[in-house]
Amino acid sequence: MSLDDICERVADNPARHVTVTGGEPLAQPGVHGLMRRLADAGYAVSLETSGALDVAQVDPRVSRVVDFKTPGSREAHRNRFENVPYLGEADQVKFVICNRDDYEWAKACCAEHDLTRRVGDVLFSPSAGEMDPASLADWILADGLDVRFQIQLHKLLWGDEPGR
Numbered sequence: 713m714s715l716d717d718i719c720e721r722v723a724d725n726p727a728r729h730v731t732v733t734g735g736e737p738l739a740q741p742g743v744h745g746l747m748r749r750l751a752d753a754g755y756a757v758s759l760e761t762s763g764a765l766d767v768a769q770v771d772p773r774v775s776r777v778v779d780f781k782t783p784g785s786r787e788a789h790r791n792r793f794e795n796v797p798y799l800g801e802a803d804q805v806k807f808v809i810c811n812r813d814d815y816e817w818a819k820a821c822c823a824e825h826d827l828t829r830r831v832g833d834v835l836f837s838p839s840a841g842e843m844d845p846a847s848l849a850d851w852i853l854a855d856g857l858d859v860r861f862q863i864q865l866h867k868l869l870w871g872d873e874p875g876r
Contacts, residue, residue: 715746720749732774733760747774764790768798775832776803783817784810784839791818795845796825806835808864817852822859834859838866 722730732751736745738761750757751773759770761777770776779793781787785808799805805827807818813831818836821827827834836852836859838845850859 714789715742716745719749719753723753725779727756728754729758731758731760731797733746736762736765738765738770744769744771745790747771762787762790763795764792767795770798772801777806778803778819779806779808781809782810782814784814784842788817793825796827796830799831801832803831804833804835806837806862807833808839809848810839812851814839814843819855819857828858835862836860837862837864840864857858 713804723742732743732747732832733829747757751771756775757771758775758777759767760777761767761779763780767776767778776799778799780791780793805813805822807821808816815836820850822834836848836857838840838848845861845863852859852861
């Protein structure tokens with residue numbers, strides 16, 4: 713699908729906020745051009761990225777939602793913490809928590825990189841099917857963390873259905 717086709721499909725919807733996501737969008741050729749065109753057209757644009765690829769070239773009008781992988785995901789080795797200096801108040805950092813060890817790791821990561829002061833929101837989400845949401849909420853409250861608790865709504869609404 714061409715950039716023109718994508719922009720046309722977006723324009724067919726009344727929404728004015730567009731989230732570029734799915735797989736790893738930064739691995740797609742043309743994604744920077746797409747985000748730029750959407751921002752030029754007046755859309756509020758956000759990018760959901762795994763945090764494994766460089767975000768330095770992302771248009772500054774695009775808010776970045778960077779998902780740093782926890783050890784429980786078995787993908788923590790892919791985290792690119794070199795992205796942190798490029799993040800600001802319009803951006804978010806997300807941790808999907810699988811267990812207590814992940815929670816402690818995410819807390820330490822927030823402290824080490826001063827994330828709660830650097831970005832607009834730090835999100836802690838329980839991994840669907842692995843982490844009891846109430847337990848995670850209790851840990852956040854007990855520690856008085858300055859983070860937002862978030863459920864993975866796409867999992868709740870659509871499960872693992874591709875394209876949703």
